[in-house]
Amino acid sequence: VDTPRTSRGAYHHGDLRNALLESGLGLARKGGPEAVVLRAAARESGVSPTAAYRHFANREDLLYAVKLEALNRLAAAMEAELSATAPRREPAEEAARRIRALGTGYLRFALEDPGLFRTGFCDAPNPAIEPARSYSGVLDSPPFAMLADTLDTLVASGVLAAEAREYGELAAWAVVHGLAGILLDGVARMLPGRELQKIVDRSLDLVIEGFAGAAAERPSARRWVRPIWPAG
């Protein structure tokens, strides 16, 4: 982002909103969502704290903007992973490759930029929407949309059974999201890369295996355990 600051004199920054956002991203990278605070963002942008209020209503407003950008970058990382390897000719293989690539991109991003990743899933509500309807961007975030699109494609090409499709993106997401949380919560510091890769591989196998097996009819174990939300 270029800042025409010098050319415009010191008083009018020229692109302060962007500068604050960029500073906010830096803060998130270093310290996660808690670290995204107005005063520090203003300081790093070389501006008085008050100036920030010309561009963001309050601290939460800035945090939300940073969060959205974090989710966009996460989606970009997934996209990049998808095009980093060649497609497979065989549709079932391509299905496996895509799911794997998306998961890998997700995890790579989380591990490379934990602070930004955590900020993408922080609680900052959309200030433009009444709180009750603001669902923090998970269900309508770009990464989620990518996963859903991929599964749709797989169903359309006949690789994925329709029964396996339902809620599949949530289940698959849960695996990589949970794995990211676990790895970041210290496991990644404790184990060597060789082991970590095995854990990732194993977990992604679980997703693919889970999709492949969904068509099979088995005695449902669901009835043997109490539901969290009882029917009716």
Place this chain on the structure above:
Amino acid sequence: VDTPRTSRGAYHHGDLRNALLESGLGLARKGGPEAVVLRAAARESGVSPTAAYRHFANREDLLYAVKLEALNRLAAAMEAELSATAPRREPAEEAARRIRALGTGYLRFALEDPGLFRTGFCDAPNPAIEPARSYSGVLDSPPFAMLADTLDTLVASGVLAAEAREYGELAAWAVVHGLAGILLDGVARMLPGRELQKIVDRSLDLVIEGFAGAAAERPSARRWVRPIWPAG
């Protein structure tokens, strides 16, 4: 926890450490890990801020204690779920039931007590251990041990293939941990219980299916995607 405060006069509390811990749990319940602060815990225990330092070295020390207790309660919830339904005679069915019950207990706890759940997985390092070795209690926490024990039993009784066992507890944990995160991040507020139960059921199917399918030999999709930690 009984507090012999009145019987001992106001000056000496008698069980302040416990009272502070209890207050800390209440704070965590209401506001998550950020809300666990010394001054508030002292206030709620009816004591001056300074008094807390007789029992905890600093704020982080208290937070860590609350975190441990949170993980213990999570484990208790899983245990409760396991004994809430009758065991199945058929070993494979019992395997499915156990995995399902543990996951359900995990999720039920997370949904009923989000603040405490989040505190159980917050960053507070064990103050008694040098930071680099402190892995935040995931790998050696009671819930993790329960899952590992269950899988060991299943392998011993021949239901679970040894290949499926390796890292299985991490993969399975990832599913429910990630699902908890997603649900708490707004999805649980957005969807009706009927849908939520389907999502949970589907995700737990994925785990069981993933274990069942692990023994099958398939062309490994692993090579079609870049590893996060390259071999060598």
Place this chain on the structure above:
DNA sequence: TGTACATCAGTGAACGCGCGTTCACTGATGTAC
């Protein structure tokens, strides 16, 4: 059984910190005429 005294577990005031946010303001910019 009584008493001197160490120790334990609290008090209360104070410090510095960084934050969010508001106030009255001012310098720069652009536009109507």
Place this chain on the structure above:
DNA sequence: TGTACATCAGTGAACGCGCGTTCACTGATGTAC
């Protein structure tokens, strides 16, 4: 082309907040003799 003026985008000082933490202290407790 020049100028008055509205508007825009900043400044700087100040407020109140709650926190972590330290200091010198004091009231209660228990123990040695």
